[in-house]
Amino acid sequence: xxxxxxxxxxxxxxxxxxxxxxxxxxxxxxxxxxxxxxxxxxxxxxxxxxxxxxxxxxxxxxxxxxxxxxxxxxxxxxxxxxxxxxxxxxxxxxxxxxxxxxxxxxxxxxxxxxxxxxxxxxxxxxxxxxxxxxxxxxxxxxxxxxxxxxxxxxxxxxxxxxxxxxxxxxxxxxxxxxxxxxxxxxxxxxxxxxxxxxxxxxxxxxxxxxxxxxxxxxxxxxxxxxxxxxxxxxxxxxxxxxxxxxxxxxxxxxxxxxxxxxxxxxxxxxxxx
Ligand SMILES: NC(=O)C1=CN([C@@H]2O[C@H](COP(=O)(O)OP(=O)(O)OC[C@H]3O[C@@H](n4cnc5c(N)ncnc54)[C@H](O)[C@@H]3O)[C@@H](O)[C@H]2O)C=CC1
Ligand SMILES: O=C(O)[C@@H]1CCC=N1
Numbered sequence: 001x002x003x004x005x006x007x008x009x010x011x012x013x014x015x016x017x018x019x020x021x022x023x024x025x026x027x028x029x030x031x032x033x034x035x036x037x038x039x040x041x042x043x044x045x046x047x048x049x050x051x052x053x054x055x056x057x058x059x060x061x062x063x064x065x066x067x068x069x070x071x072x073x074x075x076x077x078x079x080x081x082x083x084x085x086x087x088x089x090x091x092x093x094x095x096x097x098x099x100x101x102x103x104x105x106x107x108x109x110x111x112x113x114x115x116x117x118x119x120x121x122x123x124x125x126x127x128x129x130x131x132x133x134x135x136x137x138x139x140x141x142x143x144x145x146x147x148x149x150x151x152x153x154x155x156x157x158x159x160x161x162x163x164x165x166x167x168x169x170x171x172x173x174x175x176x177x178x179x180x181x182x183x184x185x186x187x188x189x190x191x192x193x194x195x196x197x198x199x200x201x202x203x204x205x206x207x208x209x210x211x212x213x214x215x216x217x218x219x220x221x222x223x224x225x226x227x228x229x230x231x232x233x234x235x236x237x238x239x240x241x242x243x244x245x246x247x248x249x250x251x252x253x254x255x256x257x258x259x260x261x262x263x264x265x266x267x268x269x270x271x272x273x
Contacts, residue, residue: 002151003027007036010066011152014085015073016041016048019098022127023072024051026156029129038062040084068152071097071107075271078102082110089115094145096152098122100172101271104138104165116141118149121168121176122156131157134171136164169272173264181260186211 011032013020016039025047028034034055039048044058052058062085069088073081078099088095089111096118097107107117118141122133133153137146150159162168186207193203218225233239246253 003030003032003155005148006067006152007031007033008067010036010038010063012038012040012062012066012069012085012088014040014069014071014081015077016044017072017074018124019122019126020070020072021045021047022124022131023070023098023122023153023156024048026126026129026131027152030155032155038066065091066093067148068094068096070152071095071099073099075099075102078106082107086110092116094118094148096120096149098133100176101169101268103272106272108138114140116145118145119165119168120149120153121171122153123175123177123179125179126156129156132160132175133157134160134162134168134175136162136168169265169268170261172268173261177264181257182211182215 011027013024016024020039020041024032024037024039028037028051034051038057038061039052040059040062041048042059044052048056048058066088069085071078071081071085094116095107095111098120100121104117104119107119108115111117115138117138118135119137120133120135123131125131126133131153133156135146135149135153137149146161150161153159162171186204189207189210190200190204193206194200198206214228218228221228223231229243233243249255
């Protein structure tokens with residue numbers, strides 16, 4: 001991974017909350033120079049103030065032509081936030097946005113149609129280098145723009161390129177929001193263990209280690225997820241008993257996740273209107 005161009009020309013990060021700081025933490029760990037980084041955020045966290053003490057510029061001007069301006073404010077804040085960086089439109093600065101829902105057309109209206117824009121959907125495991133980000137560009141985006149966005153985002157995990165913006169709301173619902181589903185699985189599994197009589201702390205330790213261990217196995221093992229599931233399931237055993245509940249057609253995981261993912265994708269679509 002090569003952050004050379006970013007380190008030479010600079011990166012501006014607009015909005016450094018949960019997602020912005022997850023990525024920034026990853027980039028700094030991968031060699032982004034704090035001196036090449038400008039952050040604009042009216043409510044900086046203590047962590048960000050600490051990074052600023054080490055050379056990053058926080059709420060104090062901007063470079064003339066940074067390589068990338070990355071937008072990580074909430075879609076609802078976009079109207080107030082974009083005018084601060086509208087001056088970067090039309091130049092050779094690449095605009096990358098990670099906001100859910102907000103469409104490329106909205107940014108083109110703010111920056112001008114000739115502006116090179118990449119819409120991206122990352123997720124918070126970026127903070128530990130294990131994110132996955134989907135990217136897609138606007139009509140004027142060049143292969144070099146997509147390579148630059150990919151270079152930046154692959155510093156914090158995998159990058160996939162989409163066929164087009166029409167896939168973005170579904171991606172958001174699967175991988176952008178997905179970590180929350182997994183964290184909720186930990187909470188629910190621990191609560192279920194407590195209901196079976198385990199002390200809360202032990203139930204949480206078991207649930208957390210099980211989800212992270214299974215995730216790591218799914219990451220490293222060559223087998224499909226289906227085969228890894230089969231490997232746990234002894235015929236007529238305990239797992240089969242649980243799976244008969246979880247795979248129940250109307251109330252099991254597939255039906256529940258189908259509804260949850262649809263709700264997220266629908267919300268993305270309505271945020272874009
Ligand atoms: N949290 C997540 O897992 C993911 C979030 N996203 C997207 O990232 C964006 C940010 O989400 P979060 O980090 O979760 O929200 P957040 O609320 O934690 O962070 C937003 C940040 O923007 C700052 N801000 C507000 N107004 C501003 C302005 N005018 N100028 C500059 N900064 C301003 C806030 O102070 C805050 O620190 C959203 O658009 C969201 O859709 C995308 C993928 C995953
Ligand atoms: O909840 C949200 O809207 C953002 C987008 C994906 C994850 N968090």
